[in-house]
Amino acid sequence: MTTNHEPYGWYVPAGSAASGPYALDIDPRRAGWSHSSLRVLELPPGGTHDLAAGDSEWIVLPLTGGCTVSTQGKLFELRGRESVFSGVTDFAYVPRDAHAQIASGAGGRFALAGAKCERRLPARYGPAPEVPVELRGAGGCSRQVNNFGAAGVFACDRLIAVEVLTPGGNWSSYPPHKHDEHRPGVESELEEIYYFEIDGDGLGYHRVSPSRPGGTDVLAEVRTGDTVLIPDGWHGPSIASPGRDMYYLNVMAGPGESREWLISDHPDHGWIRDTWPGLAVDPRLPLYEAASSGSEPGRPAAEPGGAVNPAAVNPAVLKPGAAVATPGAAGAAAPAAEEDSR
Numbered sequence: 001m002t003t004n005h006e007p008y009g010w011y012v013p014a015g016s017a018a019s020g021p022y023a024l025d026i027d028p029r030r031a032g033w034s035h036s037s038l039r040v041l042e043l044p045p046g047g048t049h050d051l052a053a054g055d056s057e058w059i060v061l062p063l064t065g066g067c068t069v070s071t072q073g074k075l076f077e078l079r080g081r082e083s084v085f086s087g088v089t090d091f092a093y094v095p096r097d098a099h100a101q102i103a104s105g106a107g108g109r110f111a112l113a114g115a116k117c118e119r120r121l122p123a124r125y126g127p128a129p130e131v132p133v134e135l136r137g138a139g140g141c142s143r144q145v146n147n148f149g150a151a152g153v154f155a156c157d158r159l160i161a162v163e164v165l166t167p168g169g170n171w172s173s174y175p176p177h178k179h180d181e182h183r184p185g186v187e188s189e190l191e192e193i194y195y196f197e198i199d200g201d202g203l204g205y206h207r208v209s210p211s212r213p214g215g216t217d218v219l220a221e222v223r224t225g226d227t228v229l230i231p232d233g234w235h236g237p238s239i240a241s242p243g244r245d246m247y248y249l250n251v252m253a254g255p256g257e258s259r260e261w262l263i264s265d266h267p268d269h270g271w272i273r274d275t276w277p278g279l280a281v282d283p284r285l286p287l288y289e290a291a292s293s294g295s296e297p298g299r300p301a302a303e304p305g306g307a308v309n310p311a312a313v314n315p316a317v318l319k320p321g322a323a324v325a326t327p328g329a330a331g332a333a334a335p336a337a338e339e340d341s342r
Contacts (some may be wrong), residue, residue: 010218014225016291021049023109024227025182026193028116033231035158035253036191037114037145040225043067045107051100057113057121057159058094059149063197066106072123079128079253080108084163084247085199088146088290090127093156098123113149115159115253115277125153128291135281136172136342141272143172144284145342146290151261155193158253160190161260164342166238166246167284168202173236173342178211179262180232188262188314190254192230196222202244208233217285234266245287250342 012026019025024045031037037056040063041049051058059070066080069092076092094100096117102110132153134145147153149161166172182189198204206228210220216233220226228235240246254263265273 007135010216010229010231011220012227012229014223017175017227021047023225024195026227026229027114031191031193031229031231033055033191034255035116036251037112037116037225037248038193038195038251039112039114040195041102041110041112043102043110043133045106046105047107048101048103051102052312053096053098053114054099055096055116055331057096057117057157058100058114059126059156059159059161060092060094060102061113061148061161062089062091063111064107065104065106067102067104067108067110069094069100069102070272071098073093074123074241076123076125083196085165085245085286085287088131088148090128093121093124093126093154095120095123096157096257097286111249112235113159113161113249114249115156115251117159117221117253119157121155121157124155131290133286133290135285137174138276138279138281139278140174140282141174142167142170142285143342144286148218151259157260158258160250160259162250162254162287162342163247164238164250165287166240166248167287168199168240168281169242170245170282171237171239172246173206173238175272176207176209176234176236176266177253177263178232178234178266179264181264183262186262187264187271188256188258188260189253190252190256192235193249193251194228194230194235194298195249196226196228197224197247198222198240199245199247202241202245202246203248204241204244204294205223205239206235207237208235225304256313304308 022039029038062080069076080087081087131148143164146163179190204222208216211233
């Protein structure tokens with residue numbers, strides 16, 4: 001098993017990458033790669049935090065609790081949620097070279113998903129009702145994907161981010177897949193971060209196997225707050241133990257000219273997809289649905305509609321297994337390009 005990743009190793013146990021107010025602080029320098037970042041900010045009641053975006057774009061995503069995000073002369077009020085297992089959340093986008101203040105009256109935990117980028121897009125609010133909630137797979141491979149920051153859903157320059165919920169006993173990120181080569185129209189090169197939470201203080205397992213000699217090799221027991229970094233390799237399955245639902249946040253970015261999410265299945269395991277049409281989706285899903293539309297406290301009062309990307313307004317379920325590409329990183333919807341194993 002490869003553990004030569006400095007300074008943490010590819011498997012990052014909860015607390016081992018803490019820094020100041022961050023329970024987790026992974027950036028390209030610490031990860032030893034070029035683009036992807038993830039921080040988990042913990043704020044006490046009445047707490048505030050100043051974020052300097054630097055050369056990265058960021059999405060502020062509540063894990064527990066709500067907050068306000070002030071940036072670029074705009075104030076976004078995020079309603080948030082009780083936990084990652086209780087509902088879809090709203091979120092805010094902070095562009096590169098910006099400063100933002102994050103404040104929480106009741107306190108909470110907030111994921112800051114980031115990607116080094118070139119373009120400076122406008123600060124925006126992402127409403128929870130407009131997050132597409134997708135049911136993917138079937139039978140024991142059924143899982144739920146909240147595509148809040150997927151390519152084709154919300155406009156970013158480089159950043160791609162989604163949430164996955166796996167009912168207890170099920171496998172997700174299956175069949176194992178990879179995206180570590182630039183093969184136009186077939187596979188995109190993306191660094192990926194998996195951040196885990198397990199319901200009820202349970203546990204799960206995550207596998208990354210080498211796609212090349214000397215490649216990434218991880219078999220980790222994961223608990224709440226644990227993280228796995230994936231610079232290359234076949235990743236999956238992520239296995240939820242019986243009776244304990246699993247959550248993970250995927251953060252991805254890479255050097256490709258287009259913001260796209262194209263994957264290759266492991267040749268020994270891709271056949272599992274052919275069994276899904278004859279199976280029902282796990283009846284426990286969805287664990288929850290997107291919030292109903294209506295009053296959105298996070299929308300800036302001066303900007304009715306919250307300046308949300310029009311491509312994100314359809315909350316309908318996406319085609320199961322579809323990954324989408326957005327040439328030019330514009331964030332507009334694009335045709336399905338490849339099945340995904342998230």
